Amino acid sequence: MATNRIKKGDQVVVIAGKDKGRQGEVLRVLGDKVVVSNVNLVKRHTKPNPQANQPGGVIEREAPIHISNVMLFDPATGKGARIGTKVLEDGRRIRVFRSSGEAVDA
Numbered sequence: 001m002a003t004n005r006i007k008k009g010d011q012v013v014v015i016a017g018k019d020k021g022r023q024g025e026v027l028r029v030l031g032d033k034v035v036v037s038n039v040n041l042v043k044r045h046t047k048p049n050p051q052a053n054q055p056g057g058v059i060e061r062e063a064p065i066h067i068s069n070v071m072l073f074d075p076a077t078g079k080g081a082r083i084g085t086k087v088l089e090d091g092r093r094i095r096v097f098r099s100s101g102e103a104v105d106a
Contacts, residue, residue, distance in 0.1 A: 004067065005083040005095065006034060010104075011073040013080040014039055017065065023073055033064035040065050076100060 006012060006026060013023040014036070024037040042063045048056035071080030074097050082098040095104040 004029060006067055006070065006072060011075075012036060012070040013073045014065065014069060015071050015080055016069040019065075026070075027062065028064075029067075030064055032067050034067050034070060035062050035064050036070065037062065072097075072104065074099070076102065 006029065008026050008029055010026045011023060012026055012034070014020055017040070019039045022039050024039045026034050027037055028035040040063045041060050044059050044061055046054070046056055046059055048054060072083050073079075074081035076097075077099070081100075083095050083104065084098045085093050086096045086101075086103075087093050096102060097104065
């Protein structure tokens with residue numbers, strides 16, 4: 001598997017599925033899936049757990065989405081953008097937007 005172009009904390013836009021067009025922040029990266037805030041919400045019926053001080057009931061939470069269904073959000077264009085890498089003179093590797101060449105972590 002290639003290195004992930006999407007990391008925790010990135011702003012992404014969903015490009016396929018029931019939440020197409022919605023955007024949010026990546027909360028977790030789980031291999032080839034990502035959990036995005038307020039995207040792909042599912043209702044989960046949970047039993048109460050007094051040891052963890054967790055009440056029971058129906059809880060709405062984010063489910064993982066495949067990483068191929070999200071795209072990094074480019075604030076300059078206001079749309080999703082493809083990502084490439086660039087090696088700097090000092091040997092560091094940074095992520096850049098392919099359309100503009102600007103660094104992602106500016």
